[in-house]
Structure formats: C-alpha cells, structure tokens
Amino acid sequence: xxxxxxDLNRLIISAFAATAFALMLFVIPACKxxxxxxxxxxxxxxxxxxxxxxxxxxYTKLSDYRFFQGEMKNQIPAEKVIPYEPASALFTxxxxxxxxxxxxxxxxxTYNGDHNVLELPVGAALIKTFYYDDVQPAGNTRIxxxxxxxxxxxxxxxxxxxxxxxxxxxxxxxNGSYTNISWLQNGVQKSTAYRIPNQTxxxxxxxxxDEPIPIGIKPQNLNIDYAYSxxxxxxxxxxxxxxxxxxxxxGNIVSTVNYMDQTKxxxxxxxxYVDINCAHCHSEGKHCSYRPMRLAFSxxxxxxxxxxxxxxxEFINSSLxxxxxxxxxxRSMMYYRLGSTLPSERxxxxxxxxxxxxxxxxxxxxxxxxxxxx
Numbered sequence: 544x545x546x547x548x549x550d551l552n553r554l555i556i557s558a559f560a561a562t563a564f565a566l567m568l569f570v571i572p573a574c575k576x577x578x579x580x581x582x583x584x585x586x587x588x589x590x591x592x593x594x595x596x597x598x599x600x601x602y603t604k605l606s607d608y609r610f611f612q613g614e615m616k617n618q619i620p621a622e623k624v625i626p627y628e629p630a631s632a633l634f635t636x637x638x639x640x641x642x643x644x645x646x647x648x649x650x651x652x653t654y655n656g657d658h659n660v661l662e663l664p665v666g667a668a669l670i671k672t673f674y675y676d677d678v679q680p681a682g683n684t685r686i687x688x689x690x691x692x693x694x695x696x697x698x699x700x701x702x703x704x705x706x707x708x709x710x711x712x713x714x715x716x717x718n719g720s721y722t723n724i725s726w727l728q729n730g731v732q733k734s735t736a737y738r739i740p741n742q743t744x745x746x747x748x749x750x751x752x753d754e755p756i757p758i759g760i761k762p763q764n765l766n767i768d769y770a771y772s773x774x775x776x777x778x779x780x781x782x783x784x785x786x787x788x789x790x791x792x793x794g795n796i797v798s799t800v801n802y803m804d805q806t807k808x809x810x811x812x813x814x815x816y817v818d819i820n821c822a823h824c825h826s827e828g829k830h831c832s833y834r835p836m837r838l839a840f841s842x843x844x845x846x847x848x849x850x851x852x853x854x855x856x857e858f859i860n861s862s863l864x865x866x867x868x869x870x871x872x873x874r875s876m877m878y879y880r881l882g883s884t885l886p887s888e889r890x891x892x893x894x895x896x897x898x899x900x901x902x903x904x905x906x907x908x909x910x911x912x913x914x915x916x917x
Contacts, residue, residue, distance in 0.1 A: 592622070593622075593623065593624065593645055594609050595608060595668055595693065597693070600693055600695075600700070601715055602702075603715050604712055605704040605712065605714075610643065610645065610668075610670055615712070615713075616706075616710040623645060623785065624644075624645045625643060625785060626771070627642050627644055627760070629761075629765065629799075630765075630766075630767050630798065630799045630801050631799055631800070631801055631802045631816060632819065633759065633819050634820055634895060635895060636735050636895050636896055637899075638675060638737070639674050639676065640671055642670065642671045642672075644668070644670070644760065644782075645667065645668045646787050647664065650667070651788055651789055652782070652788045652789070653788075653789050654788070654791050654793075657761070657762050657763045657793075657796050657841070658761060658762075658797075658840060658841040660760055661760050665696050666693075668693045669691065669692045670691050671689065671691075672688070672690075673686070673689070674686040677726050677727035677728075678724060679725040679727065682727070685724065686706045686710055686713075687705070687739065688703055688739050689704045690702070690703050692755070698754055699757070700755070701755065703715070703745070704716070705720070705739060717741060717742040717745075718741055719740055719741025721736040721738055722736070723736050736896065747824075747830050747893060748893060750829065751829060758823045759819065762798075763840060763841075764799055765778040765782075766798040767798070779792060799814075799815040799819070799840050800812060802816040802902075809908050809912050810909070813908070814840050814843045815840060816905055816906075817849070818838065818843070820891060821836075821838040822839040824892075835850070836849065836850050836853075846913065850876070851867045851913060852865055852916035853867075854866075855876045859888060863875065868910070869915055869916060872906075875910055878907065881899070881906055
C-alpha cells in the first residue's frame, strides 16, 4: 500500500514538473518577442532656472520657460540663453527680431556643413521675438509674438506665443490671426494687418522632406561678430566657448553677408538676400522644390538657379519674358512678384503683406548689373 502511494506521488510530481517546464518554454519565447519601448523624452531640470520639460511642452504661457530675467518684455536672456543674429535677416513686414538659443546642460550642437542647419541636440530651443518700434500714435515698442522651436526625440515642434496688450505675458496660440499695426519706418508712417502664422503656415516654411526644421541657424549665417553683453565675439566661436557647439569647424566657412552692406558686391548682397528670404522654399525637398529655381547661397553662384534668362513656367502677363531678364526689370517675373502685394502673385507667399522696398531695390541693382545671360 505504501509502495503504491509512493508511486502515485512520484507520478504527480513528474506531471507537475512537466507542466511547469512546458509553461516555461511558452513564456520565454513570448518575452523575447516583446517589442522595444519607444524613447521617452525625459523631463529637464536645469540649474540655470530655464525650464524645458519635453514631457509637457509646449507650455501655455511663455513665462513658464523662464528664458528671460526681469520683466519679460525687456527680453534680457537668462543664463545660458544665448542671443544670435544672422548676417542677413528675413523680411517680415519690417518687424524687428530678437533671437536666442538654449540647450540642456551637457549637450551641444555639431557642424553639418556651411549651408546646413547646425545639428542641435534633443531639448534645444530656438526663440524668436517679433516686435516694432515707433508704434503709432504713442511711438512706443510693441511685441507681437514669440515663436519657439523645440527639438524632441521625435523631431522639432512649433510653439507660437501671442503677447497681450499690457506686454506682460504671451500665450500659446497656433490658430493664426491678424493684428493691425502702424509704425514709423525711417520717418515714414507704414501700416499693415500683421499676420501671426498658424501651425500649417509654420510647417510650410520650416520643412525639409515634410519634416519640420529650423531655417537660419547655419554656419554660413552666423560667421560674423555679435556685440554680447560681455564683449564682441564671432558667433560660432561664442557657441563653442559656452559649450553649445563642438569645436570641429573647418578653417574656411563660405558665408553670407549683410545685404545692406554697401561694401560688399551686389552679387554677394543679392544672393544673401534670396538665401534668407527665399531658399527655405526654393531648395530641394522644400515647399517650392518643383520650381526650377534653387536660391540657397551655396547654389546661386550659377545664375541660372536664380532664374537668369529662364522662362517662367507660368505667365502672369506676356511682358514677363523671363524669371530674370538681364538689364530689364520690367520684363522680369521675379521683380514683378517681389513688388506685388496680391496674395496670388506676391513672393514670398508667406511672411509679408507689404513690399520690401530695400529688397526690391537690391533686385533692380542686380538685374542692371547682369547685362547678359552669362
């Protein structure tokens, strides 16, 4: 009897062991097939006081980032918020701009070619404030908007903050709107219904192969001096000095110039102008890449890319024989479109509602300088 009971116990134990082994074989492969988790942006806690928590941005209020110290309207940057300025500025209905860059502690950007945007790290933020001086009738300064681009692990995001009337705070608004403004420009009163862009409009200009990217922060645009609060310094060297850029720049950077600088050639000035104002659409993989023009500074050494003696693909009227006709502004499509304010004709399509007189004059100088198609 005891022997039979012992044999029965052995059978039960063997059956239990076999079942456990089978379950183990089933579970282990299932664990191996478990998909990898997607990377999660960590929260950022900075000793400088700046707050860019990638798990919660964009914030509702501009002040939540703590990019500025003191009264926010004074735009005094907090520690490690570095101002910068491109050699030539994008025209936006004569609005002034203040630009800043910030990066998380221990991260830095890398060089990716003279004419390419710096490769900025996850967590980096680019800040650009648009404002007018001599706003009528009081003649004061009015800040309209502050645009921010933030790099998350999944790519860049947009955040536009519209300032209140009291100039004490700006609030997230990606819906787009208009605001009327009148100001003195070189003593002449101008006015417009200033366009604050929506999400789609931001993406139209800031995209490469349909992925959002910054525009102006390229070595070719930053290879000039800037008057910082602690002294004047080359902007690229400043970024290296504060630990924001790897010290791996080439010895010679082919750079744009200030298109208002009369000491530079008209060719340098005009090519720099169309680079900052037009190339973000008229380049490969950009919004207007289907057009024949390639207007980046690195590509316009060939005047054909500027449209010189190139017939337009569309005709507004028969007198406009070429995109640019040498020594003949009145038969040049580009001159006509830069001088138009009609939404269906003007160039650029976005970012302006009035004519940029200085830019149009520069184009006229370049057309006059180009006497032939060569």
